[in-house]
Amino acid sequence: MPTGSSVLRKASSVADFSAKGSPEQYMAVALAEARLAAERGEVPIGAVLVDGAGQIIAQNGNRTIELCDPGAHAEMLVLRQAGRLRGNYRLPDTTLYVTLEPCVMCAGALVHARVSRLVYGAVDPKGGGVVSLFQVGQDTRLNHLLAVEGGLLAEESGTLLKDFFRQRRRGGKEG
Numbered sequence: 001m002p003t004g005s006s007v008l009r010k011a012s013s014v015a016d017f018s019a020k021g022s023p024e025q026y027m028a029v030a031l032a033e034a035r036l037a038a039e040r041g042e043v044p045i046g047a048v049l050v051d052g053a054g055q056i057i058a059q060n061g062n063r064t065i066e067l068c069d070p071g072a073h074a075e076m077l078v079l080r081q082a083g084r085l086r087g088n089y090r091l092p093d094t095t096l097y098v099t100l101e102p103c104v105m106c107a108g109a110l111v112h113a114r115v116s117r118l119v120y121g122a123v124d125p126k127g128g129g130v131v132s133l134f135q136v137g138q139d140t141r142l143n144h145l146l147a148v149e150g151g152l153l154a155e156e157s158g159t160l161l162k163d164f165f166r167q168r169r170r171g172g173k174e175g
């Protein structure tokens, strides 16, 4: 299934902001990627990178199992894809939407990529690297700061994760 297409092209009837979608719309795209990840048996987390004009540059979901790659988190895949598309590992003037608070690795990559803004869904008290356990992106010792907003469509993201793990536990017992 091809990813990276601009799902928002059809949904841009929303109002005065020309082609720009709303934060909820971008997060809905990230949630759709998370659901696709669950269908592949991956932890359901999805991410979308949007440029300053509101265009989606890249979108993807977790693929750590598929790619045998501990670094293949949704955020990393999206940053790599966007970097290749732009021919530059730095991605200034972009916003990353992700369904769950990023881990330390992904938060670090967002800093390296100079992403301007991060919007996440559910908070991750056990592994979050942006607000929960660490505050990567808001630590002035690093040379780039991230604007961070959390809680967008958090319930949908959280439910998706809970259902996935509940189902997996049940499957494990039966199998």
Ligand SMILES: [Zn+2]
Pocket (backbone or CB within 6 Å): 073, 075, 102, 103, 104, 105, 106, 107
């Ligand atoms: Zn991560």
